[in-house]
Amino acid sequence: MRTDGIALPEAGIAGRAATLLAELGERAECCSLYDEDGSSIYHELAQQDHHEVRELISLVRGTAPGPVLDLAAGSGRLTMPLLALGREVTALELSPSMLDLLRERLGKAPAGLRGRATLVQGDMSDFALGSAFACVVLATTSISLLDETGRAGLYASVRRHLAPGGRFLLTTVDLDGSGPAERELNFSTAAGNDYRMFEYWEPGMEARVVSIFPARYDEGPVRVGLTSIRVLPADRLEAELNASGLRVAARHPLPPVGERHHSTLLEVEVAA
Numbered sequence: 438m439r440t441d442g443i444a445l446p447e448a449g450i451a452g453r454a455a456t457l458l459a460e461l462g463e464r465a466e467c468c469s470l471y472d473e474d475g476s477s478i479y480h481e482l483a484q485q486d487h488h489e490v491r492e493l494i495s496l497v498r499g500t501a502p503g504p505v506l507d508l509a510a511g512s513g514r515l516t517m518p519l520l521a522l523g524r525e526v527t528a529l530e531l532s533p534s535m536l537d538l539l540r541e542r543l544g545k546a547p548a549g550l551r552g553r554a555t556l557v558q559g560d561m562s563d564f565a566l567g568s569a570f571a572c573v574v575l576a577t578t579s580i581s582l583l584d585e586t587g588r589a590g591l592y593a594s595v596r597r598h599l600a601p602g603g604r605f606l607l608t609t610v611d612l613d614g615s616g617p618a619e620r621e622l623n624f625s626t627a628a629g630n631d632y633r634m635f636e637y638w639e640p641g642m643e644a645r646v647v648s649i650f651p652a653r654y655d656e657g658p659v660r661v662g663l664t665s666i667r668v669l670p671a672d673r674l675e676a677e678l679n680a681s682g683l684r685v686a687a688r689h690p691l692p693p694v695g696e697r698h699h700s701t702l703l704e705v706e707v708a709a
């Protein structure tokens with residue numbers, strides 16, 4: 438299996454995904470879902486994933502007027518609808534490949550909308566933008582990509598960037614331990630590609646491992662996208678936020694994405 442030196446969660450790859458990887462052997466070209474090779478797979482899937490967008494956008498619409506910060510913006514799944522609200526939006530993202538995809542997307546958008554977007558390559562666990570935001574958004578359970586130290590840095594950075602009365606909106610997914618450890622989902626994308634996505638998690642594991650394979654392949658290399666997502670229950674995040682001088686003003690349950698996933702949107706403010 439080729440990994441091109443990327444730190445990958447091989448240790449957690451189990452079940453059918455592990456069998457497929459073993460069958461592919463040297464033909465498997467593993468990549469992170471957010472790097473130069475994997476970001477196009479993520480982008481293809483994200484374009485048809487509307488989960489939590491309506492709920493987040495409707496909460497942002499209810500916040501005080503002012504600029505919005507979209508953290509871990511990826512290729513703009515949230516950035517685009519946030520801009521469509523008529524707000525100034527700063528999209529902060531670590532991966533240059535993801536930012537390139539967002540730039541390309543903005544290039545095709547109306548000039549008025551494009552003109553309100555600012556793209557920043559940065560780390561959500563430690564940023565200093567020199568401005569305040571009415572709303573900071575962290576979607577798609579992306580907080581799960583940070584370890585405890587990273588999350589503490591994120592909370593401190595967000596706190597410094599919230600305008601008075603501002604809101605921090607973030608989503609998280611908890612899993613229940615019922616049923617099999619591995620789930621498979623099949624996707625067909627607008628680009629005409631079919632994918633098999635495997636998610637592996639057993640109760641007690643810190644993270645679930647997601648692997649995405651093409652549904653069919655012939656001879657030659659096969660690109661496999663991998664990511665590892667920590668399982669962070671809302672209660673745990675609420676305790677961490679409290680310890681960082683932030684306060685959960687409301688919890689909004691989100692429609693389930695799978696039978697064992699429980700998604701929650703946390704609406705957070707600076708503690709008095």
Ligand SMILES: C[S@@+](CC[C@H](N)C(=O)[O-])C[C@H]1O[C@@H](n2cnc3c(N)ncnc32)[C@H](O)[C@@H]1O
Pocket residue numbers: 471483508509510511512513514515529530531532535559560561562576577578579582
């Ligand atoms: C699950 S994707 C979410 C992207 C986008 N918000 C969406 O809804 O499609 C997570 C994103 O977080 C980015 N990311 C990972 N670690 C990061 C960090 N420390 N700071 C900023 N972005 C990060 C990844 O490159 C990826 O684009």
